[in-house]
Amino acid sequence: MKQPILITNTTLFTDPDTALLADHWLLTQGNGIHSFGPMETVPQDNGVTQINGEGKLLMPGLINGHNHCAMTLFRGLADDMELGQWLNEHIFPAEATHVSPEMVYWCTKLAAAEMILSGTTTVADGYFYEEQAAQALLDAGMRAIPAHGIIDFPAPGVPDPEKNIDAVEAYLLDWQEKDERIRPGIFAHSPYTCSPKTLQRAKDLARKYQAPFFIHVAESRQEQEILMDPQGTSPIRHLAALDLLDADTVLIHCVWLDDEDRKIIQESRAGVVVCPQSQFKLASGIAQASEMMDMGIPVGLGTDGSASNNSLDLFREMDLLAKGQKVRTLNATAMPAGKALAAATETNATILGIPRLGRIAAGFKADLILLDLNQPHLQPCYNSDLLVYSANGADVTDVIINGERVLKDRNLLSFDLDETMQQVRRLATTLGSHSL
Amino acid sequence: MKQPILITNTTLFTDPDTALLADHWLLTQGNGIHSFGPMETVPQDNGVTQINGEGKLLMPGLINGHNHCAMTLFRGLADDMELGQWLNEHIFPAEATHVSPEMVYWCTKLAAAEMILSGTTTVADGYFYEEQAAQALLDAGMRAIPAHGIIDFPAPGVPDPEKNIDAVEAYLLDWQEKDERIRPGIFAHSPYTCSPKTLQRAKDLARKYQAPFFIHVAESRQEQEILMDPQGTSPIRHLAALDLLDADTVLIHCVWLDDEDRKIIQESRAGVVVCPQSQFKLASGIAQASEMMDMGIPVGLGTDGSASNNSLDLFREMDLLAKGQKVRTLNATAMPAGKALAAATETNATILGIPRLGRIAAGFKADLILLDLNQPHLQPCYNSDLLVYSANGADVTDVIINGERVLKDRNLLSFDLDETMQQVRRLATTLGSHSL
Numbered sequence: 001m002k003q004p005i006l007i008t009n010t011t012l013f014t015d016p017d018t019a020l021l022a023d024h025w026l027l028t029q030g031n032g033i034h035s036f037g038p039m040e041t042v043p044q045d046n047g048v049t050q051i052n053g054e055g056k057l058l059m060p061g062l063i064n065g066h067n068h069c070a071m072t073l074f075r076g077l078a079d080d081m082e083l084g085q086w087l088n089e090h091i092f093p094a095e096a097t098h099v100s101p102e103m104v105y106w107c108t109k110l111a112a113a114e115m116i117l118s119g120t121t122t123v124a125d126g127y128f129y130e131e132q133a134a135q136a137l138l139d140a141g142m143r144a145i146p147a148h149g150i151i152d153f154p155a156p157g158v159p160d161p162e163k164n165i166d167a168v169e170a171y172l173l174d175w176q177e178k179d180e181r182i183r184p185g186i187f188a189h190s191p192y193t194c195s196p197k198t199l200q201r202a203k204d205l206a207r208k209y210q211a212p213f214f215i216h217v218a219e220s221r222q223e224q225e226i227l228m229d230p231q232g233t234s235p236i237r238h239l240a241a242l243d244l245l246d247a248d249t250v251l252i253h254c255v256w257l258d259d260e261d262r263k264i265i266q267e268s269r270a271g272v273v274v275c276p277q278s279q280f281k282l283a284s285g286i287a288q289a290s291e292m293m294d295m296g297i298p299v300g301l302g303t304d305g306s307a308s309n310n311s312l313d314l315f316r317e318m319d320l321l322a323k324g325q326k327v328r329t330l331n332a333t334a335m336p337a338g339k340a341l342a343a344a345t346e347t348n349a350t351i352l353g354i355p356r357l358g359r360i361a362a363g364f365k366a367d368l369i370l371l372d373l374n375q376p377h378l379q380p381c382y383n384s385d386l387l388v389y390s391a392n393g394a395d396v397t398d399v400i401i402n403g404e405r406v407l408k409d410r411n412l413l414s415f416d417l418d419e420t421m422q423q424v425r426r427l428a429t430t431l432g433s434h435s436l
Numbered sequence: 437m438k439q440p441i442l443i444t445n446t447t448l449f450t451d452p453d454t455a456l457l458a459d460h461w462l463l464t465q466g467n468g469i470h471s472f473g474p475m476e477t478v479p480q481d482n483g484v485t486q487i488n489g490e491g492k493l494l495m496p497g498l499i500n501g502h503n504h505c506a507m508t509l510f511r512g513l514a515d516d517m518e519l520g521q522w523l524n525e526h527i528f529p530a531e532a533t534h535v536s537p538e539m540v541y542w543c544t545k546l547a548a549a550e551m552i553l554s555g556t557t558t559v560a561d562g563y564f565y566e567e568q569a570a571q572a573l574l575d576a577g578m579r580a581i582p583a584h585g586i587i588d589f590p591a592p593g594v595p596d597p598e599k600n601i602d603a604v605e606a607y608l609l610d611w612q613e614k615d616e617r618i619r620p621g622i623f624a625h626s627p628y629t630c631s632p633k634t635l636q637r638a639k640d641l642a643r644k645y646q647a648p649f650f651i652h653v654a655e656s657r658q659e660q661e662i663l664m665d666p667q668g669t670s671p672i673r674h675l676a677a678l679d680l681l682d683a684d685t686v687l688i689h690c691v692w693l694d695d696e697d698r699k700i701i702q703e704s705r706a707g708v709v710v711c712p713q714s715q716f717k718l719a720s721g722i723a724q725a726s727e728m729m730d731m732g733i734p735v736g737l738g739t740d741g742s743a744s745n746n747s748l749d750l751f752r753e754m755d756l757l758a759k760g761q762k763v764r765t766l767n768a769t770a771m772p773a774g775k776a777l778a779a780a781t782e783t784n785a786t787i788l789g790i791p792r793l794g795r796i797a798a799g800f801k802a803d804l805i806l807l808d809l810n811q812p813h814l815q816p817c818y819n820s821d822l823l824v825y826s827a828n829g830a831d832v833t834d835v836i837i838n839g840e841r842v843l844k845d846r847n848l849l850s851f852d853l854d855e856t857m858q859q860v861r862r863l864a865t866t867l868g869s870h871s872l
Binding site: 072073075076077079080081082083086110111113114117118221277279280281282283284285286306309310311312313316319320322323324326327329330331332333334335336337374375376377379380381382383385386389390392393394395417420421424425428431 | 508509511512513515516517518519522546547549550553554657713715716717718719720721722742745746747748749752755756758759760762763765766767768769770771772773810811812813815816817818819821822825826828829830831853856857860861864867
């Protein structure tokens with residue numbers, strides 16, 4: 001039985017539609033939120049773990065809708081170049097020689113440390129040797145959707161592309177019942193690296209196991225020209241023609257869409273995850289997130305991998321989601337702070353298909369973070385806008401995931417951070433570049 | 437006599453054109469950098485203050501080219517609206533009733549705390565009751581160019597606009613010899629709030645006292661339509677016709693320029709300071725910073741005030757300067773990390789007219805910051821790109837300004853932060869909104 005946790009005297013951010021609540025308490029029970037209220041009604045202490053939330057803000061843990069966690073190893077290795085050159089001349093070659101089960105385990109664990117220390121409690125990952133990623137995220141104490149990669153050329157752990165679907169099925173069978181925090185998924189790299197047949201087989205597998213299906217799509221302007229056997233006149237119409245779009249499909253990026261594409265996505269009920277920092281850094285463009293939200297398309301938020309961002313801090317991502325929409329439309333009302341907060345919390349929970357996650361409400365999952373408001377950049381605190389425009393991940397002091405404390409006063413409780421950093425530094429020295 | 441400071445075992449970032457240097461030492465003398473070198477040549481300890489820089493990165497302190505420090509009071513008060521509405525319906529009315537000498541002193545000091553804690557050692561400020569801002573920045577231990585505001589309507593401390601030039605002259609006389617860290621300047625608000633006559637009188641005064649002259653210009657698309665008595669067909673041509681442009685003029689924003697405007701700026705040798713976070717948040721647009729840099733125009737970086745950003749962390753600003761140029765041009769090479777680092781260090785020093793500032797070199801000013809590399813988001817460390825794309829202000833552990841230590845292990849040594857936050861919270865309660 002988990003010890004209940006009682007957080008007292010805190011400022012509560014429950015969800016983007018509700019004003020901040022001063023001087024509140026919150027009680028967890030098992031892996032969920034039991035109740036909360038103003039301090040006048042604070043429950044008597046009955047052997048619960050107490051956290052004094054004075055001067056702090058309590059909010060739902062952030063949800064990262066797209067990451068390649070193990071790519072922490074490649075952070076900063078190849079910056080300031082466009083997507084094709086970056087992928088083909090640097091990332092794919094580095095992956096061909098440096099991705100191993102050991103690398104995926106330790107580099108994913110480093111990503112988990114960075115995410116927990118910046119307030120992320122759930123991550124959707126997509127990579128190879130994904131059983132190692134799943135194990136690392138489980139060991140780190142996170143909630144996760146680790147999705148096994150599929151690509152039509154030799155890949156880490158899957159040297160023969162003919163066997164990529166079988167490899168993923170074995171992974172799903174192994175992980176689908178292992179732990180309530182882990183929901184395994186499928187990550188088909190893209191319509192320019194997977195054939196129509198592979199994409200259809202991957203989606204069939206996803207339907208068989210009710211697994212979420214992720215795919216990069218419409219990231220760059222050039223994508224239509226490099227599709228494998230195009231079935232339609234745009235990357236989205238290609239996927240639609242292959243019957244890949246439904247409510248369990250997550251479309252990553254979606255920068256280059258036209259009106260017809262958006263209509264197709266809307267009708268399919270597929271989710272969209274945008275990654276503004278990565279899309280800016282690779283010069284992909286600015287997704288039309290506000291228009292998609294206005295149409296009722298669920299638009300969530302991800303960091304992408306650390307090699308193209310180069311940070312896993314979702315607070316930065318919320319800020320750029322909102323500001324990017326404003327500058328793209330030259331309209332400062334295009335994306336208010338609350339919509340960016342929703343994208344990184346409850347909308348991502350919906351897109352990833354995890355029920356009762358992403359807001360503070362009785363019966364919802366106890367994935368919670370505390371931020372220290374008692375700092376110059378968070379003063380004065382008039383409203384929750386400061387979570388988007390002023391806060392950053394380093395303001396997070398405590399993290400609770402699934403009713404368990406994993407970060408206490410910025411100290412990781414779930415695993416040894418020094419060991420993880422040492423392992424990653426050792427792996428980094430095997431790359432040609434000098435690592436300090 | 438100042439105690440020399442010896443920093444040992446550190447990774448050194450000297451300037452954007454030089455690779456990181458591992459295992460180095462650096463020695464200060466008086467207010468400057470005496471020498472540095474590899475650890476094999478470390479000087480013997482002769483009563484110097486020692487700082488162990490192991491696991492840390494030592495770099496020049498960042499320079500904020502544009503701020504309205506006292507506006508920390510208005511942080512988060514009015515977000516998600518366009519410049520005109522924000523300024524006329526919220527900021528100007530709040531300023532009319534809530535700006536006092538006391539407010540400027542404490543709210544500037546809060547900004548100083550935020551800046552020091554995020555690695556900024558020099559700031560160019562522009563506001564009213566500027567003697568209070570100058571005093572607060574001096575008391576906080578910062579290097580600063582506090583510039584006194586000029587505007588053609590009743591302003592805080594200058595109820596009669598007819599007297600605005602006299603007020604500024606009195607301020608310059610009072611502050612120009614007070615301390616080597618403070619260089620007073622003039623801040624004419626804009627060509628749409630100052631008449632041609634006022635602008636010319638302000639620039640004459642700047643020339644008389646060799647004071648830097650700052651002005652907001654070409655921030656929004658609409659500016660040409662609201663100029664006071666336009667002298668030319670663009671805001672820049674208006675300023676040029678009034679003979680306001682020279683090497684001691686700093687043009688803030690410069691988002692809406694045409695080729696002729698850029699040519700005029702280039703020939704005038706005026707500096708440009710862009711404020712990407714603010715320009716995104718107010719939906720002003722993305723300045724053509726890379727094109728201006730390619731022309732040899734010195735382009736620096738500022739945060740703008742906290743009401744339109746809402747953070748004074750220059751690490752965020754460098755990141756968005758680089759990424760904003762990439763996404764604007766759809767060219768990932770448009771602005772490499774090194775150019776963003778230069779904008780926030782040595783280019784800003786040049787624009788602000790402060791000699792021997794902004795890089796680590798013998799004889800340069802000892803304005804230095806240390807960052808803790810021993811954190812998940814800064815691992816691995818292949819090169820200095822991580823200062824732009826991965827670091828944030830909270831990574832700063834120690835700050836030295838003018839040869840004196842003002843931050844030690846994230847504790848402010850120069851003033852009482854708790855007192856400052858209390859004073860600002862008290863002032864915030866006098867605003868209509870509820871402050872937590």
